[in-house]
Amino acid sequence: MRDWTSNLILTALVLLALYLNRETIADRLGLEGYIVADATEQEQRDTARLQSAGSTSEQAVNLEVEHSTHGAPTQYRCNSASLGTVKTQSADGIYTWQDDRGITHFSDRPAQQGASEYQFKSNHALDYFDLELDYGVLGLAFRNRLEARLNAVFRTYTGIIGLGAMRKVKLRIVIANNRRAYKKMLDVLGSSAAGNQGIYKTAHNIAVVEFRSEAQAMRTAIHEAVHAINQAVLGNTPRWFNEGTAEYFEYIETSMNLSQLKPNGAWVRNDYLAGELLHPNSLFEAAGSWRGKAQSRMYRSSWAFVYYLMSSQRGRSQLKHYMHLEQENPCDLVSFTQIQFIFETRKRQFDNSYAQVIQQKLTAHRF
Template identity: 45%
Template sequence: MNTWMGVILKASAVCLPVLLYLFFDGRQFWLTDFLSNASQDIAVDSTLRTTSAELKQTANPKPHITRHSPVAHLDNLRRFGSCQTDIGRAVKYRVENGIYTWVDSKGVRNYSDKKPSQGATAYQPQSGVALDYFELEISGGAISNQFRNKLRSKLKSVFRGYTSLLGLSAMRKVKLKIIVLPTRGAYERAVRNFGGDLTGNVGVYFGIRNTALLEQRSYEATMRTAVHEAVHAINQAVIGYSPRWLNEGLAEYFESIDVSMQVGKVSSFDHVSRNGSLQGQVMSPHQLMEAETKWRSLKPDILYRSSWAFVHFLMSSSHGKVSLKQLMLLEQSEPCGVLDSAQVRSIFNNHYPTLNQTFSSFINRDIKSHRL
C-alpha cells in the first residue's frame, strides 16, 4: 500500500506543475471538448458498420422521403457553411515541363521557370489539358471503384462547365469528403451527430467540415445526390455565399450530368417530359429573386424547379451566360455576403429588359439538353 501511495504522490508531483503551467500560459484544454470532437468522428465511423438486421430493413422501406425540403437543406448550407474573404484572389499557377504559367491580378498571362512568389496555389495539370481542381474522398460500404470513377468523371466535366463560364482565373480548388451511409437510420444518426437538420433530405453538405453525408439509395439516385452536394462544395469554394435560387439552381442543373467520350451533357428529365415540355409550375425570375427569405413558407418542389428552370434558361444563350458570369463573379468579390434582389435584378436588366416575358417564352418551348 505504501509503495502504491508513493507512486501516486510522485506522479501527482510531476503532473500538477505541468497542468498549472499550461493553464496560466493560456493553453489550457478541456476534456469535454476533446470528447465531443472524438465522439463525432467515432459516431460517423460506427454508422458505416451497420448490422445485418439494419440492412435487412431496406427490403421493407419506410415511407418515401421527400427529396427536397424547404427548410433543412438550405438552412444546413448556411448554418454549416464557411467563407474566405480572399476568395478568388490567390494567384493560381500550373507547371508543365518545368515552366510555370499563371495569370496575375492585372489579367496578364505569365510564363517563367520560377513559380510566382505571392499568394500562389498550385494546380497540377492532367495530361497537359485539364487542371485537377477536385480533391475527392468518398467512403461507404457499398461504394464501388466503378462508382468512384464515374463520379470523378462527372465532377471533372462540371468543373469544365464552370471554367468555360467563369474563366480559369476564377476557379478554386475544392476539397470534399463524401460519406455514404447504408441505411436511413445510419444517415439520420450521422446528420444528428454533425448537428444538422435531416428533415426531408437524403444528402447534406457541411461546408465547415468539407464533408457531405449521403443516404445510400439506388445507384443512380445516390450518384445524382453526390453530384448535387459536390456542386454546393464548388459554389462555396468558387463564389462563397450566394442567393438560394442560384446555389440550388446550379446544383439541380448539374446533378443530371452525363459524360461520354469526355464530353458532358446536362439533361433535364426530372423537370421535363419526354416531348421536351416543362412539367409543373414555376415562378417567374423576379418572383424567385424576391423569394430569398420565403423558402420556409413556399412549396419546395416549386422553388427547386423554378431555380433549375432559371439557371437552364441562362445557360441556353450567350446573353444568359454573360449575365450569369457577371452575377457569380460579383458574388465572388464579396464571398461572405449575399447580393440582394435589387442588385441581382440590375445585372439581368442590362441583358434582359423584359426578363419575365423572355423566360416565359423560353419555358413554353421545347427544353433541350446542353453540352458542356
C-alpha cells in the same frame, strides 16, 4: 486477487461514469449524438469520420451555412473549402528530354542532363479538386464515374467565369448505406434527416448522401458537391443560385471530352416543364420560403432560371458577371437590385424571352 478485483471494480465505475456523462462529454467535444448505440462496424467507422470533421472545423468561421437536397434551412457562413488556384496535374515523377537526334524520351528516371518533369498541356488535365470519398456499398467504378462528372462540372464553370477565377476545391463525401446509417451520421453533425437524402455542411466541409440506388446516389453526390464548389469558388451565394446550379448539374453526363446536361428529371415530364414557376424577381426575394408546400416550387423555379441562363451566350455572359461580383466579396451577397439589373428581369423583353425558353420542348445542353 484483491488487487485484480479492485481494478475490475474501478474500471466498471469509470465506464459507468463515462456513460452517465456522455452528453456532457459530447457537448465538450462540440458534437451531437457522439455516442451511437447499436451501430454496425461500418457505421462506427463513418461516424468516427464525421466526428473528426465536427471537432476540427469550428474555429475559422463566423456564421453558419447548411444546404440540403430537399429544403433544409440555409444560413450563411464565411468559410471556404478552397485549396488555391487551379494548376495542371502533376505527371507524378515522369521526366522528358530530347537526345542528340531530336527524339523526345519519357521515363520515370531523369537522364543525367537536360531532363525536366513532364507537364500535361490539355485543359482536361487541370487539377480541379481533391476528392475524399467513402463510397459505402458502392465500388471504385462509382468513384471513377463521379470524378469524371465532377471534372465536367468544373470545366463548365471554367467556361463561364474563366480559369483565373476558378479555385481548387477539397471535396469530402460520405455515402451512407441505408436510411438508418444516414440518420445517425446527420445526428453527429447536428442536422435532421427529415425531408432530405443528402446534405452539405459548410461548417465541416462534408457532404453526406443516403444510398437508395446508384443513379440516385450519383445525382445527390453531384448536387452536394456543387454546393462545396460554390462555397470554395464564390463564397456565400443566395439560395436560388446555390440550389439552382446544384439542380442543373445533377444529370450531367460525359462522353470523351464532351459534357451533356440533361433537363432535371424531377421537374420535367416528356421533355416539358411540369408545374408552376415563380418569377425570378420573386425567387430572388424568397430567402425564407423554402419549406412546406413552397419547397418544390422553389427548387423547380431555381433550376428553370439557371437552365434558361445556360441556354444562350447572353445568359451565360450575365451569369459570368453575377458570379464575378459574388466572388469579389465572398462573405457578402450581391444585392437584390444588382441582381435584377444584371439579369434584366425588370424589363418587359425578359418575360417574353424567359417564357419562350421555358415553355418549349426542353433539350440537353452540350459543352
